[in-house]
Amino acid sequence: MTLTGTDSAYDYTDLPRLMSLMTGDEKHGPAATSTLDALWVLYDRVLRVTPATAEAPDRDRFLLSKGHGPMAYYAVLTAKGFVPEEWLAGFGSFDSPLGHHPDRTLVPGAEIGSGSLGHGLPLAVGTALGLRAQGLTGPAVWVLVGDAEMDEGSNGEALAFAGAVGLENLHVVVVDNDSATFGRRGGPAARFAVEGWSAATVDGRDHEALYQAFTAPHPGRPHCVVARVESKD
Numbered sequence: 001m002t003l004t005g006t007d008s009a010y011d012y013t014d015l016p017r018l019m020s021l022m023t024g025d026e027k028h029g030p031a032a033t034s035t036l037d038a039l040w041v042l043y044d045r046v047l048r049v050t051p052a053t054a055e056a057p058d059r060d061r062f063l064l065s066k067g068h069g070p071m072a073y074y075a076v077l078t079a080k081g082f083v084p085e086e087w088l089a090g091f092g093s094f095d096s097p098l099g100h101h102p103d104r105t106l107v108p109g110a111e112i113g114s115g116s117l118g119h120g121l122p123l124a125v126g127t128a129l130g131l132r133a134q135g136l137t138g139p140a141v142w143v144l145v146g147d148a149e150m151d152e153g154s155n156g157e158a159l160a161f162a163g164a165v166g167l168e169n170l171h172v173v174v175v176d177n178d179s180a181t182f183g184r185r186g187g188p189a190a191r192f193a194v195e196g197w198s199a200a201t202v203d204g205r206d207h208e209a210l211y212q213a214f215t216a217p218h219p220g221r222p223h224c225v226v227a228r229v230e231s232k233d
Contacts, residue, residue, distance in 0.1 A: 018074075065146075111127075
């Protein structure tokens with residue numbers, strides 16, 4: 001079964017236009033645009049999942065914990081063939097499947113319903129444990145969180161547990177756009193490293209740097225990539 005590769009007619013340059021089709025008063029535009037590049041690199045070059053393999057047991061799993069402002073997520077899912085472009089104009093409307101927070105029962109390719117911050121990383125830990133219990137060593141589990149979201153106690157417990165049990169198939173992308181109101185010595189990556197994770201910090205707009213960090217080997221440990229973006233986002 002082929003898990004990678006699509007014949008999509010879209011590329012990265014189409015994403016601004018796709019995002020512009022989504023309008024309304026609750027777009028959370030900055031929250032969305034800060035994630036755009038990381039999402040694109042993941043879906044374009046890293047994740048082993050396509051619309052045809054979205055239910056395959058061996059697929060990679062991507063969980064959007066930063067569910068506020070999912071415009072970038074919907075644009076990337078459209079570009080990769082999961083969501084039809086015609087849905088975008090109805091974003092956030094009463095009868096649209098594309099809500100202000102993603103719903104896994106309505107959005108093709110979405111693994112979880114999200115928007116309540118602090119849930120995605122614990123769910124990713126559970127997903128990684130479930131795959132391990134089934135003997136499925138191939139699928140990777142990815143979760144994207146925001147920097148301020150890491151203040152949630154549920155995330156702290158999840159990252160400590162994942163490091164202790166060596167969940168090698170678990171990967172976290174922290175989009176750090178300085179939205180947190182407090183600082184951490186060494187930045188978000190230090191918080192993961194002290195719990196036994198492999199951790200790297202890169203420019204969140206540099207696609208090659210993101211790709212290299214996403215695909216860096218981390219035997220026996222979960223992996224965290226902090227994607228730094230300018231604070232204006």
